[in-house]
Amino acid sequence: MPSANPPLLDALRDLADLSRLDSELRALESEKMELPARLEVCSERRSSSEARLAASRERVTEVEQEQRRQEGLARDQEALLEKLEAQQHQIKNNKEYSALLHEMEGAREGISTAETRVLEAMEALESARRELADGERDVASLLEGISEEERGIEARSRLVEETIEKLLTRRGEVGKKVDSQILVRYEKLAARNSPAVVVVSGESCTGCRVGISPQSYIEILRGETLVSCGQCRRILIHSDHLEA
Numbered sequence: 001m002p003s004a005n006p007p008l009l010d011a012l013r014d015l016a017d018l019s020r021l022d023s024e025l026r027a028l029e030s031e032k033m034e035l036p037a038r039l040e041v042c043s044e045r046r047s048s049s050e051a052r053l054a055a056s057r058e059r060v061t062e063v064e065q066e067q068r069r070q071e072g073l074a075r076d077q078e079a080l081l082e083k084l085e086a087q088q089h090q091i092k093n094n095k096e097y098s099a100l101l102h103e104m105e106g107a108r109e110g111i112s113t114a115e116t117r118v119l120e121a122m123e124a125l126e127s128a129r130r131e132l133a134d135g136e137r138d139v140a141s142l143l144e145g146i147s148e149e150e151r152g153i154e155a156r157s158r159l160v161e162e163t164i165e166k167l168l169t170r171r172g173e174v175g176k177k178v179d180s181q182i183l184v185r186y187e188k189l190a191a192r193n194s195p196a197v198v199v200v201s202g203e204s205c206t207g208c209r210v211g212i213s214p215q216s217y218i219e220i221l222r223g224e225t226l227v228s229c230g231q232c233r234r235i236l237i238h239s240d241h242l243e244a
């Protein structure tokens, strides 16, 4: 029996490395999965801001059209009134005259109504243009913020990819050093429990916080065999071995 088993201690440290790398990889992979959704949110916010602006522009156009329509109606009624006034000379009897007066009155009312509507449209136009100008200012600063956020997410995405590549390379290097049977045991455990290797602290497993038997604790301190937590099956390592 060898008094110490340095290869196993090395293996334990390598497993602890693997476990740490796997935890980092898992966190990065999950962040990577969330980044497209964050970009999607940015894109939706941009679309809704642009839609709001488009609605304001449409409102301005509608009110402009309404103003022109009412101006046109006023002009038509003015032309009609002029025509009716010219007919006054050709009137032959009272009945015709009274009908003509009635028509002229209708035209005057039409002019008055259209002019009122023109004024209303002008007021509405002023308010719609003010709203559009405010909206353009708000949306411009909002879009700027969204673009900045998108650039940040894209930069983060590149960094995450690069880091994942580096960690995978490192993981491959560490994995090669570990005995294949121990590696298989680790991989099986890592598939269920993350992290798969944990430090013993205060004679407890830091993975599940359950206490470790004195016998197991002694074995862990010796570092001659792989000791698993009786509760969660994680591989246990003493912090002294980790730092050594």
Ligand SMILES: [Zn+2]
Binding pocket: 205, 206, 207, 208, 209, 210, 229, 230, 231, 232, 233, 234
């Ligand atoms: Zn445990």
